[in-house]
Amino acid sequence: MADLPGIVVTGASGRMGQMLARSIAASDRARLVACIEREGHPWIGRDIGECMGGAAMGVLVTDDPLEAFAKAQGVVDFTAPAATVGFAALAAQARLVHVIGTTGLEPADLEKLEAASRHAVIVRAGNMSLGVNLLVRMTQKIAAALDEDWDVEVVEAHHRMKVDAPSGTALMLGRAAAEGRGISLEDHMDSGRHGITGARKRGDIGFSAIRGGDVVGEHDVIFAADGERVVLRHLATDRGIFARGALRAVLWGQGQKPGQYDMMDVLGL
Ligand SMILES: NC(=O)C1=CN([C@@H]2O[C@H](COP(=O)(O)OP(=O)(O)OC[C@H]3O[C@@H](n4cnc5c(N)ncnc54)[C@H](O)[C@@H]3O)[C@@H](O)[C@H]2O)C=CC1
Numbered sequence: 001m002a003d004l005p006g007i008v009v010t011g012a013s014g015r016m017g018q019m020l021a022r023s024i025a026a027s028d029r030a031r032l033v034a035c036i037e038r039e040g041h042p043w044i045g046r047d048i049g050e051c052m053g054g055a056a057m058g059v060l061v062t063d064d065p066l067e068a069f070a071k072a073q074g075v076v077d078f079t080a081p082a083a084t085v086g087f088a089a090l091a092a093q094a095r096l097v098h099v100i101g102t103t104g105l106e107p108a109d110l111e112k113l114e115a116a117s118r119h120a121v122i123v124r125a126g127n128m129s130l131g132v133n134l135l136v137r138m139t140q141k142i143a144a145a146l147d148e149d150w151d152v153e154v155v156e157a158h159h160r161m162k163v164d165a166p167s168g169t170a171l172m173l174g175r176a177a178a179e180g181r182g183i184s185l186e187d188h189m190d191s192g193r194h195g196i197t198g199a200r201k202r203g204d205i206g207f208s209a210i211r212g213g214d215v216v217g218e219h220d221v222i223f224a225a226d227g228e229r230v231v232l233r234h235l236a237t238d239r240g241i242f243a244r245g246a247l248r249a250v251l252w253g254q255g256q257k258p259g260q261y262d263m264m265d266v267l268g269l
Pocket residue numbers: 010011012013014015016017036037038039078079080082083100101102103104125126127128129168242
């Protein structure tokens with residue numbers, strides 16, 4: 001048991017944090033060694049199992065990442081951009097594998113992650129599920145096979161609490177379509193239409209976001225031509241799919257060379 005990699009979960013009281021803490025504690029391939037929450041959070045100093053309304057797990061929630069990272073080989077981080085950038089610097093110092101599920105990162109944040117990845121392994125993906133990563137590959141292949149007579153639209157739906165749009169997954173899918181077409185997403189992205197937008201620009205990749213209720217995550221990639229449409233769809237109904245991917249990623253990252261990786265590397269897709 002002591003030989004298994006020790007894993008820290010950040011944002012432990014969150015929707016994903018709780019799912020990750022449960023999944024890692026239940027795994028026979030890793031040990032949950034600490035949970036982190038932000039300073040002042042009511043769970044600090046308490047057992048994570050009891051905080052989640054179950055039996056004690058023997059793992060405390062702390063607001064001190066240095067103390068937590070000192071006893072770990074990996075950290076799984078689904079929090080918020082500012083928190084993730086801070087954790088990346090500390091994980092790099094401690095040479096931990098840092099698995100990042102956080103979305104909504106800006107270019108300046110990505111530069112800081114790039115700097116951290118010179119010293120340690122980072123695995124980052126806007127979606128850690130096997131199904132979505134397969135869909136990304138399919139999107140790339142279909143986009144490569146179709147010309148600009150086929151308009152590409154990415155439509156996503158999430159729960160009412162989600163704070164970023166387009167979702168990380170929608171961006172992965174849009175980027176895959178752009179790569180398939182051999183164009184840059186940044187130059188062809190059409191997001192948040194409103195008012196007199198004018199006709200759709202040929203070759204653009206459109207994004208629409210729905211927010212409501214408790215939707216875990218739904219993504220459609222629509223290829224629309226005159227007279228026909230191809231629709232690729234992924235429906236997430238259980239956050240366990242993301243936790244499974246994240247656990248696989250943190251185990252895969254052990255022993256890899258420092259650098260930035262994604263779920264395509266982990267899954268060999
Ligand atoms: N890549 C993937 O497969 C997935 C990514 N996500 C992303 O993960 C992130 C979190 O999602 P949810 O769990 O739904 O959000 P949430 O809001 O339920 O949880 C975030 C947690 O992070 C904590 N946190 C914020 N700043 C912190 C800090 N400085 N130190 C420690 N803890 C801190 C918050 O207190 C909160 O408990 C979002 O960016 C979301 O888009 C969510 C699901 C799957």
